[in-house]
Amino acid sequence: MASKYDSYWARRLGEIRAAVERAAAGFPAVVELPGLRSAGERQSWSGVAEVRGRDVTRSAMAHATSLGKTVAASGICAAWPESTFRFTIATVGDVLRVSAATRGPVQPTGATALPPGPVPARGAAGACGSRHAGSATGEVLPGNRLGRVLDGTPADRFYRTLGQLADMLAGPRVLRECRAADGWPGQGVYFFFEPGEVRADGRDRVVRVGTHALTATSQAT
Secondary structure: OOOOOOOHHHHHHHHHHHHHHHHHHHOOOOOOOOHHHHHHOOOOOEEEEEEEEOEEEEEOOOHHHHHHHHHHHHHHHOOOOOOEEEEEEEOOOOEEEEEEEEEOOHHHHOOHHHHHHHHOOOOOOOOOOOOOOOOOOOOOOOOOOOEEEOOOHHHHHHHHHHHHHHOOOOOOEOOHHOHHOOOOOEEEEEEEEEEEEEEHHHHHHHHEEEEEOOOOOOOOO
């Protein structure tokens, strides 16, 4: 059955193809999504789809499922048969992030690695509740958008880890949409982002870090 979002994603396939190539080469891959919110009425635009070759291996939410099916049918990802590409739509529906996970070489035969380029700035309000931080074995993981090895400064490693968590959870949560019954962890560390607050590379900057109920006798709720 056709989706009302199909035509929107079909019009953006050129930009998505370029983002897939960048993600496969290990570089940050971001696509701006002007007009997506005009395609339907949703309280949250957060969504995720994963494509391997010409198959959708996972999807959540109708607009993201439409994206996954459109990308898979186009054959954009077929040049990297060993890679699974994750397409994560931001909660506010303004940005699509593309990442690649593989157990083998990312580079397809005959392809040229793309040089790193500017990442479009964006603002997305949210708080990221963590479950686990992923792996630091050198395998390309969702959210590791700067290459295969988790190196660089401590700040770089910190933001890469947050990127992995955001991908696992289909993006950070928007604070105004959070409720106590949403299944928050009983204890932990929280991180806040704020619209318009970005790092030098254009990605979201953490503006607040806090802890919640770290002691057994804490009365925090």
